[in-house]
C-alpha cells in the first residue's frame with residue numbers, strides 16, 4: 017500500500033469484514049471534517065500467527081488505530097500494550113489507539129454505544145429486569161453495560177449453557193447488586209420473557225433466511241411493555257418482526273454500531289464526530305434499519 021506520508025490510516029481487523037459499513041461511516045466523517053484520514057478493511061483469517069502479524073503491520077505502517085471485530089475481539093487482548101478498565105472487565109477490545117511511540121492501547125466502545133442507543137430511544141436500564149440471548153463477545157459488552165447501569169436482574173440464555181454461566185460468574189465477581197441467572201437457549205426463552213422488560217439478542221440469529229431462526233421467536237409472549245433490542249442491524253429480523261406485531265418497542269442495532277464508531281472516531285482524532293452523517297452513511301452502506 018503506498019499512501020502520502022501525512023495520510024493517517026485506521027482500519028477494521030476481522031474475518032470476514034467486506035460487508036462492514038464502518039469504512040463508509042468513518043470515511044464520510046473524515047471527508048466532512050476535511051481530515052486526510054482513511055479507514056480501510058484489514059481481513060485477518062483466524063489462523064495461527066495471522067493476528068500477531070497484523071498487529072505488527074499496524075505498528076510498522078504507522079496506523080493511528082483500528083477497530084476489531086469477530087472473531088478477534090477477545091484474542092487481540094494478548095497482543096496489546098495496554099487496555100482500559102472497561103475492556104478488561106468485558107474481556108474484549110473493539111477499538112485500538114496507537115500512540116505516536118507505537119504502543120497499542122485497547123478499549124471497548126461497544127458497551128457505551130449500546131447504552132447511547134438505548135438513551136436515544138428513551139430507555140433507561142436502571143432497575144430493569146433484562147434478558148440477554150447469547151454469551152459471546154457482544155453479549156459480554158451488553159451484560160457489562162446493563163449491570164454497570166444498575167439493571168436489577170439479568171437472565172443470560174445461551175445455546176451452550178456453560179458459556180452463559182462463565183459470563184454470569186465474571187460479572188458476579190464485580191457487580192454485586194445485579195442478580196445474574198442463566199438458562200439454556202431456546203428452552204428457557206418462554207419462561208424468562210414473562211419476567212423481563214428488556215430483551216436483547218446478541219446472537220447472529222436472524223442474519224439469514226434460515227426458517228429455524230423464525231421458529232425460535234414465532235410464539236413468544238411479548239407485550240406493549242417490552243423493549244426488544246436486536247444487535248443484528250442489516251435486516252428486519254424475526255425477533256423484531258414478532259416484537260412489532262405484539263406492540264412491543266423494537267430496536268435494531270444500527271444505532272449501537274453508529275455510536276460505537278463515533279466513540280472510536282473521537283478516540284482516534286480527538287474531534288467531535290458528525291454523528292448524523294455517520295448514521296446516514298451506515299444506513300446507505302448496510303441497507304440497515306435506521
Ligand code: NAP
Nearest residue numbers: 150151152153154155175176179218219220247269272273
Ligand atoms: P460471537 O462472539 O461469535 O457469539 C455468538 C453467540 O451467538 C454465542 O453465544 C453463540 O452461542 C450464539 N449463537 C450463534 N449461532 C447461534 C444459533 N444458530 N442458535 C443459537 N445461538 C447461536 O458473536 P458476537 O460478536 O457476540 O456477535 C453476535 C451478533 O451481534 C452478530 O450478528 C454481530 O454482527 C452482532 N453485533 C452487532 C453489533 C452492533 O453494533 N450492532 C456489535 C457487535 C456484534 P454458543 O456459545 O452456543 O456458540
